[in-house]
Amino acid sequence: xxxxxxxxxxxxxxxxxxxxxxxxxxxxxxxxxxxxxxxxxxxxxxxxxxxxxxxxxxxxxxxxxxxxxxxxxxxxxxxxxxxxxxxxxxxxxxxxxxxxxxxxxxxxxxxxxxxxxxxxxxxxxxxxxxxxxxxxxxxxxxxxxxxxxxxxxxxxxxxxxxxxxxxxxxxxxxxxxxxxxxxxxxxxxxxxxxxxxxxxxxxxxxxxxxxxxxxxxxxxxxxxxxxxxxxxxxxxxxxxxxxxxxxxxxxxxxxxxxxxxxxxxxxxxxxxxxxxxxxxxxxxxxxxxxxxxxxxxxxxxxxxxxxxxxxxxxxxxxxxxxxxxxxxxxxxxxxxxxxxxxxxxxxxxxxxxxxxxxxxxxxxxxxxxxxxxxxxxxxxxxxxxxxxxxxxxxxxxxxxxxxxxxxxxxxxxxxxxxxxxxxxxxxxxxxxxxxxxxxxxxxxxxxxxxxxxxxxxxxxxxxxxxxxxxxxxxxxxxxxxxxxxxxxxxxxxxxxxxxxxxxxxxxxxxxxxxxxxxxxxxxxxxxxxxxxxxxxxxxxxxxxxxxxxxxxxxxxxxxxxxxxxxxxxxxxxxxxxxxxxxxxxxxxxxxxxxxxxxxxxxxxxxxxxxxxxxxxxxxxxxxxxxxxxxx
Amino acid sequence: xxxxxxxxxxxxxxxxxxxxxxxxxxxxxxxxxxxxxxxxxxxxxxxxxxxxxxxxxxxxxxxxxxxxxxxxxxxxxxxxxxxx
Numbered sequence: 001x002x003x004x005x006x007x008x009x010x011x012x013x014x015x016x017x018x019x020x021x022x023x024x025x026x027x028x029x030x031x032x033x034x035x036x037x038x039x040x041x042x043x044x045x046x047x048x049x050x051x052x053x054x055x056x057x058x059x060x061x062x063x064x065x066x067x068x069x070x071x072x073x074x075x076x077x078x079x080x081x082x083x084x085x086x087x088x089x090x091x092x093x094x095x096x097x098x099x100x101x102x103x104x105x106x107x108x109x110x111x112x113x114x115x116x117x118x119x120x121x122x123x124x125x126x127x128x129x130x131x132x133x134x135x136x137x138x139x140x141x142x143x144x145x146x147x148x149x150x151x152x153x154x155x156x157x158x159x160x161x162x163x164x165x166x167x168x169x170x171x172x173x174x175x176x177x178x179x180x181x182x183x184x185x186x187x188x189x190x191x192x193x194x195x196x197x198x199x200x201x202x203x204x205x206x207x208x209x210x211x212x213x214x215x216x217x218x219x220x221x222x223x224x225x226x227x228x229x230x231x232x233x234x235x236x237x238x239x240x241x242x243x244x245x246x247x248x249x250x251x252x253x254x255x256x257x258x259x260x261x262x263x264x265x266x267x268x269x270x271x272x273x274x275x276x277x278x279x280x281x282x283x284x285x286x287x288x289x290x291x292x293x294x295x296x297x298x299x300x301x302x303x304x305x306x307x308x309x310x311x312x313x314x315x316x317x318x319x320x321x322x323x324x325x326x327x328x329x330x331x332x333x334x335x336x337x338x339x340x341x342x343x344x345x346x347x348x349x350x351x352x353x354x355x356x357x358x359x360x361x362x363x364x365x366x367x368x369x370x371x372x373x374x375x376x377x378x379x380x381x382x383x384x385x386x387x388x389x390x391x392x393x394x395x396x397x398x399x400x401x402x403x404x405x406x407x408x409x410x411x412x413x414x415x416x417x418x419x420x421x422x423x424x425x426x427x428x429x430x431x432x433x434x435x436x437x438x439x440x441x442x443x444x445x446x447x448x449x450x451x452x453x454x455x456x457x458x459x460x461x462x463x464x465x466x467x468x469x470x471x472x473x474x475x476x477x478x479x480x481x482x483x484x485x486x487x488x489x490x491x492x493x494x495x496x497x498x499x500x501x502x503x504x505x506x507x508x509x510x511x512x513x514x515x516x517x518x519x520x521x522x523x524x525x526x527x528x529x530x531x532x533x534x535x536x537x538x539x540x541x542x543x544x545x546x547x548x549x550x551x552x553x554x555x556x557x558x559x560x561x562x563x564x565x566x567x568x569x570x571x572x573x574x575x576x577x578x579x580x581x582x583x584x585x586x587x588x589x590x591x592x593x594x595x596x597x598x599x600x601x602x603x604x605x606x607x608x609x610x611x612x613x614x615x616x617x618x619x620x621x622x623x624x625x626x627x628x629x630x631x
Numbered sequence: 632x633x634x635x636x637x638x639x640x641x642x643x644x645x646x647x648x649x650x651x652x653x654x655x656x657x658x659x660x661x662x663x664x665x666x667x668x669x670x671x672x673x674x675x676x677x678x679x680x681x682x683x684x685x686x687x688x689x690x691x692x693x694x695x696x697x698x699x700x701x702x703x704x705x706x707x708x709x710x711x712x713x714x715x
Contacts, residue, residue, distance in 0.1 A: 037664070037667050037668060038664075038667040040663065040667070042661070042664055073694060074693070074694040074695055076669075076693055076694070077668070077669050077693060077694065077695050080667060080669075105694070189663050190662065190663060190666055193663060193666040193667055193671070194666065194671050194672070197666075197669070197671055219696070220679070223679070223680075223689070227680055227682070227683070227689065228683075229681075229683045230683075232683050233683050317698070320698070321682055321687065321689065321698045322682050322683055322684070324682060324684075324686070324687050324698065324700070325682060325684035325685065325686045325687070326684065328686070328700070334687075334698070432687065432698075432699070432700045432702075432703060433661075433664070433665070433668065433697055433698065433699050433700075433703060434697065434698040435668075435695065435696065435697055435698075436689060436696040436697065436698055437696075438694075438696075
């Protein structure tokens with residue numbers, strides 16, 4: 001019985017399924033549903049919960065048993081939903097989870113009494129220490145589970161209305177907004193909420209004890225520092241910088257290992273296979289293409305470890321709380337901050353992280369602007385073009401130039417978020433209210449499980465989408481066969497023809513057809529631009545990455561146009577840098593946006609608007625620069 | 632007591648002063664959701680702190696901690712006197 005649980009409301013938007021063997025050796029399916037505040041759903045993830053429990057979803061059978069996992073440290077609020085579910089007449093098991101935290105708050109329970117008054121089994125548990133799991137397994141093996149007898153006492157007036165209906169859920173949905181059969185009556189709904197809270201309070205009067213009134217409140221003690229007006233932001237910034245430092249520094253060790261493994265693999269294939277197209281396809285197409293993407297796995301795992309850690313402890317919501325104001329300037333909420341921040345490492349996990357955003361509009365805008373952040377795949381491009389643009393920069397000036405590109409990308413995020421916010425504006429009833437969960441000890445098991453899930457998704461994509469594109473690109477550069485000279489071959493290949501074909505389009509930006517090949521081939525992944533330039537300019541393999549880069553740098557600085565002027569003038573390099581800041585150029589992102597938005601519409605729109613923005617910005621830089629007398 | 636009860640919007644409540652939820656401003660959007668989160672008339676409520684940038688507010692209702700924007704806190708009316 002392993003499931004991903006996150007201490008961040010709305011995280012489990014996805015269906016999570018598992019199974020276990022009960023005591024009779026029967027296989028039982030478990031479905032982990034997203035958390036919710038009420039059956040009266042206000043967000044997509046809450047709708048999933050409501051629809052599955054009511055059997056309204058065609059893809060999921062109505063559950064036989066519902067296990068209500070209730071936060072014992074805030075049982076009253078969580079019992080609001082639990083009693084709603086219990087009144088539907090479905091057999092229920094109540095698990096009072098996080099009893100350790102409740103204990104630190106001085107709250108204890110009498111599970112037997114609670115079980116007696118509800119008429120269903122009640123289990124005390126502490127899932128991070130795996131307490132209570134055996135009892136749950138025993139209860140789930142019981143075929144005689146009953147529905148709860150608990151009912152919120154209703155006034156005559158409401159009972160009279162309910163007599164007309166036959167469905168037990170109607171008590172919750174008699175006034176469900178937007179439901180064809182129900183009239184929505186806010187006043188009644190409001191009364192119903194108050195009645196339910198009253199009933200829950202009554203229920204707990206006899207079964208929970210505040211044993212220690214003056215108990216310490218660790219969450220408040222931590223927040224006094226973590227949300228302090230001065231130290232709070234410093235701590236948050238420190239943690240962010242630390243995570244990014246680890247992603248860039250620590251990840252390089254496994255990344256080098258992966259790089260070396262793929263290089264070794266390519267060498268082995270090169271040694272064992274006879275020369276020919278098939279060997280080239282495997283080494284230059286498949287191994288180089290897939291390896292170029294798999295190399296980002298360590299960064300993604302490190303990022304997900306820290307996101308998981310912050311989610312699980314409850315700190316993530318604190319960051320969202322502190323950043324809410326900043327995000328509200330462009331019409332978003334604090335919940336968008338972390339997915340966008342993650343996108344600086346890689347937009348793919350960032351876009352997946354946008355699931356934590358309840359508002360569909362906010363989530364869509366976040367997904368649309370996330371690839372504008374300067375992700376790590378842009379780094380190789382920046383690292384090649386900055387020295388090409390200005391060879392005599394000091395390291396400090398280079399860092400400044402790099403930082404400038406990051407600032408430009410960030411400005412793009414805010415600009416387009418603001419534009420989309422205006423364009424998609426509709427009468428929105430989005431709540432910015434967000435729960436700040438109680439801090440708890442992180443479960444390394446659940447974080448590990450999450451990393452494994454994400455890693456698997458990432459690798460599966462590398463084995464499918466990226467593999468396919470790598471093969472296609474290789475073929476486009478290899479056929480039709482015209483010459484043994486790699487440069488000649490490239491010029492006359494399909495890719496070369498495409499480069500020539502788009503030349504008129506990119507000439508106003510200061511690029512020639514060879515750069516065009518780089519742009520087209522790097523459509524799958526930005527860093528391919530560097531390897532495309534290496535192939536185009538026929539750079540020999542160096543001893544290590546650095547010397548290859550140096551050799552490539554020397555080659556492109558020597559490159560001449562047909563009229564003898566250099567190709568990579570400072571202005572062309574700058575224009576290219578600006579182009580890469582804004583351009584989409586990432587198949588993985590296209591694939592993940594398609595998956596997350598469940599349509600081709602948004603990834604296509606994203607390619608369109610980002611490419612247009614990149615072209616316009618590069619055009620303005622190049623033409624503007626020329627007008628000002630730069631070359 | 633009722634006569635001199637002073638009501639004011641939640642956004643004007645000073646941090647760490649315990650107040651009681653009185654009502655919602657007429658036409659409050661999502662008032663059902665607020666109620667479901669535990670913001671019910673008669674409930675004790677307090678503002679724990681402002682976010683470092685001044686907005687939103689962190690509030691406590693029962694055992695629940697919520698982040699709520701000042702604009703949203705505008706529509707929740709609280710009072711200082713305790714009936715209990």
